[in-house]
Amino acid sequence: MTLLITQEQVESRYRQYHARINEAIAACFPKESPETLYAPARYILEGKGKRIRPFLTLLASEAVGSTADNALSVALGIEVLHNFTLMHDDIMDQADLRHGRPTVHLQWDINSAILSGDMMIAYAYELALKAETTRHAELIHIFNDANITVCEGQALDMELEKRKQVSIADYLDMISKKTGRLISAALQAGGVVGNGTSEQISALVTFGEKIGRAFQIQDDYLDIMADDGKSGKVAGGDVINGKKTFLLLRSLELATGDDLRLLQSIIDNNGTSADQVPVVRSIFERSGVLEETRKRINSDTEAALSALDILPGEGKEYLKGFACILMKRDF
Numbered sequence: 001m002t003l004l005i006t007q008e009q010v011e012s013r014y015r016q017y018h019a020r021i022n023e024a025i026a027a028c029f030p031k032e033s034p035e036t037l038y039a040p041a042r043y044i045l046e047g048k049g050k051r052i053r054p055f056l057t058l059l060a061s062e063a064v065g066s067t068a069d070n071a072l073s074v075a076l077g078i079e080v081l082h083n084f085t086l087m088h089d090d091i092m093d094q095a096d097l098r099h100g101r102p103t104v105h106l107q108w109d110i111n112s113a114i115l116s117g118d119m120m121i122a123y124a125y126e127l128a129l130k131a132e133t134t135r136h137a138e139l140i141h142i143f144n145d146a147n148i149t150v151c152e153g154q155a156l157d158m159e160l161e162k163r164k165q166v167s168i169a170d171y172l173d174m175i176s177k178k179t180g181r182l183i184s185a186a187l188q189a190g191g192v193v194g195n196g197t198s199e200q201i202s203a204l205v206t207f208g209e210k211i212g213r214a215f216q217i218q219d220d221y222l223d224i225m226a227d228d229g230k231s232g233k234v235a236g237g238d239v240i241n242g243k244k245t246f247l248l249l250r251s252l253e254l255a256t257g258d259d260l261r262l263l264q265s266i267i268d269n270n271g272t273s274a275d276q277v278p279v280v281r282s283i284f285e286r287s288g289v290l291e292e293t294r295k296r297i298n299s300d301t302e303a304a305l306s307a308l309d310i311l312p313g314e315g316k317e318y319l320k321g322f323a324c325i326l327m328k329r330d331f
Contacts, residue, residue, distance in 0.1 A: 005314075010321035017058055017068065021051045024076055029123070040104045040116035041123070044083050047099035052326075053186040054079040056208070059322065060190025062315025063308065064200045070132055074139060074193045077127035078186045081143060084120035085150050085182070087113055092154070121147065131193045138192045146185035153178025164267055166244050168253075175216040176209065183215070184208025187319075203307045210304035211323050214297045218327065220245035221293050224281050236277030242270040246296075247289050248280075254287040301327045 025045050029038045054075035061071035089095075090103040091113055097103060105113035128139045156174040160166050187208040191201040223238045224247060238245050244267070252263050263283065266272050272280075284290050304323055308316040 005317045005321055007321060007325060010318055010325060013059075013318055014055060014322065017055050018051050020072070021054050021058075021075065021079065024072060025079065028076065028080065028127075036108060036112040037116055037119055040087070040108050040112055041080075041083075041120050043107060044087055044098070044104055045080070047101060049079070049083070049099070051079060053082050053182060055322070056183065056186045056319070057190035057193075059315045059319045060187040060196075060204050061194035063204070063311045063313045063319055064191050064194040064196030064315075065313045066194030066196075071190050071193045073127045073130040074189050075186075077124040077143065078182070078189060080120050080127060081124040081147065082182055084117045084124070085154075087117040087120070089154065092158070128189070133193050133195065135192050135195070139189055142185050142189050142192065146182050149177045149181040153181065160244055166249060168246065168249050171244060171246060171249055172213065176213060179216045180209055180212030183212035200311055203310050206307040207304045207319065207323075210300045210307065211326070214300035214304065215326060217246050217293060217300075218297050220247050221290070221297065224277070224284065225290075234274070236274065236280070239266065239277050239280045240271055240274055242266050242272070247284050247293055250292065251284055251287050251289045254289065255283060259283045259287070297327060 028045065029041045031038050057075035057078050058068040058071050061074075062068055086098065087104050090098060091105050091110055095103050096106060101107075103113075104116065108116075125140060125143055128143055129136055131139065133139070153174055153176070156170075157178055160170060160174060184205045185208070187204040188201055191204045196204070220238065223245070224236055226235055234240065237243075239248070248263065248266065252260070252267070255263055262276070262279065266276075266280070301323060305320050308319055
């Protein structure tokens with residue numbers, strides 16, 4: 001698909017808006033007391049986040065013919081809501097690091113992390129209500145639906161971890177809720193604050209759903225294929241931890257004999273040793289799953305890009321360009 005702007009233009013816009021988002025985020029949570037409530041929120045927002053979701057909100061507003069200026073407070077609300085989910089995810093996952101720094105519940109304690117995260121939800125809504133629009137009710141509905149859906153996705157993820165039999169449909173449903181919904185909500189909110197039509201906003205949601213799924217499946221792919229350090233994780237960490245990814249679940253459907261027994265043992269034992277990662281990668285290659293995964297990522301990306309064609313603003317070209325950059329990443 002031919003784009004009307006260059007990758008350099010997209011990257012320049014991203015750097016410009018990334019700096020603007022970070023500057024605005026630094027002004028959030030100005031209260032100093034109680035320290036254990038507000039300091040954790042500032043801390044997690046100071047991390048090296050890519051700000052993908054708020055960037056999408058700003059572009060979505062432009063894509064329906066409005067401006068990024070009018071969408072900034074809504075974009076910040078989306079980013080605060082996203083970081084609330086990360087703070088609570090880290091507690092549930094018992095994670096030690098995020099963006100190379102101790103997680104909030106380790107830097108303070110679990111109770112402080114829970115309470116600060118709860119406060120961040122309300123703060124996100126307040127940011128959304130600051131937007132100059134008559135469509136605040138729609139924005140709050142989007143935030144609420146995204147919050148509920150992400151929680152559903154997290155619950156499904158925990159349930160799938162305990163199950164020995166998981167279908168690809170189960171997995172895709174889980175990632176659409178846990179990862180995809182906040183991405184589509186970021187775009188949907190940008191379309192609403194930009195006063196887009198229902199047809200335009202529906203196109204943005206479709207784009208978000210498709211690109212969100214492609215992004216997560218690509219994460220699965222990069223985990224097994226990326227060099228150590230590129231993703232910030234140990235290569236093959238999903239295999240080592242027995243995580244039910246698209247690649248593993250699809251390979252279970254296609255593999256036979258010793259290959260199938262090895263893959264099933266990863267599920268049964270909730271993981272395997274690091275020295276098995278190259279073996280599993282070879283199974284993925286032999287079974288055709290690596291090629292199938294690349295094709296699925298590309299088809300979802302193409303469907304996402306096509307959904308934007310009805311939009312009037314130049315922001316749609318930046319959305320397309322940014323999606324293409326994301327799908328070429330190696331991190």
